[in-house]
Amino acid sequence: xxxxxxxxxxxxxxxxxxxxxxxxxxxxxxxxxxxxxxxxxxxxxxxxxxxxxxxxxxxxxxxxxxxxxxxxxxxxxxxxxxxxxxxxxxxxxxxxxxxxxxxxxxxxxxxxxxxxxxxxxxxxxxxxxxxxxxxxxxxxxxxxxxxxx
Numbered sequence: 001x002x003x004x005x006x007x008x009x010x011x012x013x014x015x016x017x018x019x020x021x022x023x024x025x026x027x028x029x030x031x032x033x034x035x036x037x038x039x040x041x042x043x044x045x046x047x048x049x050x051x052x053x054x055x056x057x058x059x060x061x062x063x064x065x066x067x068x069x070x071x072x073x074x075x076x077x078x079x080x081x082x083x084x085x086x087x088x089x090x091x092x093x094x095x096x097x098x099x100x101x102x103x104x105x106x107x108x109x110x111x112x113x114x115x116x117x118x119x120x121x122x123x124x125x126x127x128x129x130x131x132x133x134x135x136x137x138x139x140x141x142x143x144x145x146x147x148x149x
Contacts, residue, residue: 019114026107033100037093044089051082094135105129 058075062068068076108126 016114019110023107023110023114026103026110030100030103030107033096033103037096040089040092040096044086047082047086051079051086055079098130098132098135101127101130 058072058079061072066072105127106129112126
């Protein structure tokens with residue numbers, strides 16, 4: 001990442017202070033994404049526990065020979081929607097991981113350009129950025145086939 005110096009028509013170096021500040025902001029963003037991922041994982045565990053508990057209770061009611069009334073069928077449909085909504089966690093996790101890698105790549109490139117290669121072998125390590133612009137092609141969660149009982 002270099003900036004053209006219009007006066008001498010040669011690459012100008014990014015000011016060290018600016019590079020350090022940009023790198024700090026990018027690393028803070030990646031840390032925030034990691035924290036968001038942990039919060040999302042915890043919330044989805046609670047949702048899954050609630051789903052399995054409710055599905056188990058509903059299964060027991062049906063196993064005891066209770067008639068599957070319209071109300072009971074509505075409860076079953078609500079559970080289907082819950083499972084579909086839990087797909088959100090998977091898509092969100094993929095997006096968080098992808099964005100995190102992209103931000104870390106930018107931070108590493110800025111550091112390499114501003115600070116040079118500080119590795120003993122003379123080459124700063126910069127992980128490759130993700131090749132795809134977006135790992136998730138869906139932009140909404142749709143209902144699918146889910147077998148509960």
